[in-house]
Amino acid sequence: MKAFVTGGTGFIGSHLADHLIESNKYSEVRCLIRSNEKWLKGKHFKRINGDLDDLAVLKKAVEGVDVIFHIAGRVKAPTYADLAHANVEATENLLRIAQKEGVPKIVVLSSLAAVGPSKNEPISEDAPMNPISNYGKSKKQMELVIHDIANEETSITILRPPAVYGPREDQIYSFFKMADKRICPIIGDGKRPRISMIYVGDVVNGILDAVKQQEKGVFTYFISDDNIHTWDEIRGTTAKVLGKKSVPIYIKPKFVKNIAKTVEKAASFFGIYPVLNREKAKELILEWTCSSEKAKNELGFHPEYSLGEGISRTIHWYQRHHWL
Template identity: 40%
Template sequence: MNRGVAFVTGGTGFIGSHLVEELLRRGYREVRCLVRKELRWLEGLDIVPVRGDFSRIDVLWEAVRDADVVFHVAGVTRARDWATFEQGNITATLNLLGTILEANPNVRKVLITSSLAAVGYCPGGVATEESPLRPISAYGRSKALMEQALRAPRADGPPFAELLPIVVVRPPAVYGPREADIYTFFRTVSRGLCPIVGSGRRPELSLVHVRDLVRGMVDAAESDVTTGQTYFIGSEQFYSWREIRDATLKALGRRALTVHIPPFLVEPIGALVELAGRLTGTYPPLNREKAREIRHACKMCAVDKARRDFGYRQQIGLEEGIQETIAWYRQQGWL
């Protein structure tokens, strides 16, 4: 089936590259991808690279001018300073939407990728689309402000949400081939040590395989009822860390020593790891901001609305997904 032209930002990254593969699988006539430097995971795929970034309005104009669907996946997930989050997650999104409004106001759908982190503190433990946004981390705050900016009046007119067919998706934790942050957990377990915060017995995490996520994203973009809506796209089951540990050990085919970390130590550990990263010139996946999220932010979300509106269902179980992911890491020499 010819589904027309799609433009993807963030296509060279983890989620974006899987999204591009899903679009090609579904028969989109042309898939354009914003590429700043290297093609990375897009190498060898039948895509049209668009060379540039969000500061190049002329480049964005040509990319969106006759696109049927725009998928905005690009964003900053880790940064030491607020200015980087603001530029990468808020300003870039508004630049893109402003260009679409001028160049292609009749676009069929614009999908914006947010995050469960935008919700932050959630007393009930399971976020829904009606949960207030009370982010805990700078990353979560940037995504929450991005969402709010979609619906805020602009200096020169009504909100973008009233002028463009926008749908927002909020993934929880995402894993799968090419993922590089949760990967550090798998690497640690492969070395014989499994750190778990608290007892790890109770379900406390939505964890979605990247292929389930991108399938849901495309379904949301292709649905006629999703305009103006926000959706969580995650796992239908909530997982405990013990379940994740057991699935990981089975996939690795080995044993590991489980180390239970008292919750009150998570933030000090995050600060120490971040300090060590400064000494080596890196900003590690576990840092003060991430530790604060682990300790206090909501990590589970309901997918009932996505199931009701466009038939979303989780298709990849935890054991199958981790088995595939570990196999990929091994094939690539990551493990």
């Protein structure tokens, strides 16, 4: 099989590309590279120079491939227009060309953010889409575009993971970095809000499970580690792996937006759009849980990594690479 990967230099995409390159099932792995190969440097893949705005490059990239893994996306930007360009318009470009070239299978990575926060019970795929952030709105629009332009000859699987963590991740990483310094800021009381999580290895497993689904049409699934977590649980697990107790600093949700506003304003003086921004603050104060029952039943998805195993692998990678 031949595969084309977008986002192969990023966090999730690089882990997927690693697996595909090492797999005997794929005779050729093509990765779209804008400039720096980053995590793919020195590995055996076919480099496609360009980006998702270059239609000629995309046409060449998908010629003769059996499956496209569309992992590329933007998670933070100052405006909705920036996110829509990266997440909606780019996806439409790729999908139209892929269908014209007759690519039979496409797997697209979306997000729980496209649906919005949960209320007491984990969200399932039949829940209405009510995103609250610009990022979530762009992912919702991306999914709607896919449904609008999908033809009857292609099998498209959309996956919606919740918070993804693991080696190479640089946003949730800030939590582990603070815990390593024995300080642990937590929004809420440690028990609420709750969240679903998934280790990057299980995201890759879910993506590979999706390839097996060959029925024509558009199919959508949540994938998670099958558990609902509290921040006290995450803090405790992190402390155990680090061998360091951390002091929890519980922050009332009503203060988070003001803190994010201050951080964002300060960062703007340096031309930076920070991880903690006003858009992110909207998400942090709410509960984000989902059910992966449908993926288990229809794709055969079964998460391999518990929270303890995932955090252990993640922290040990950070330590080996001097991030901690």
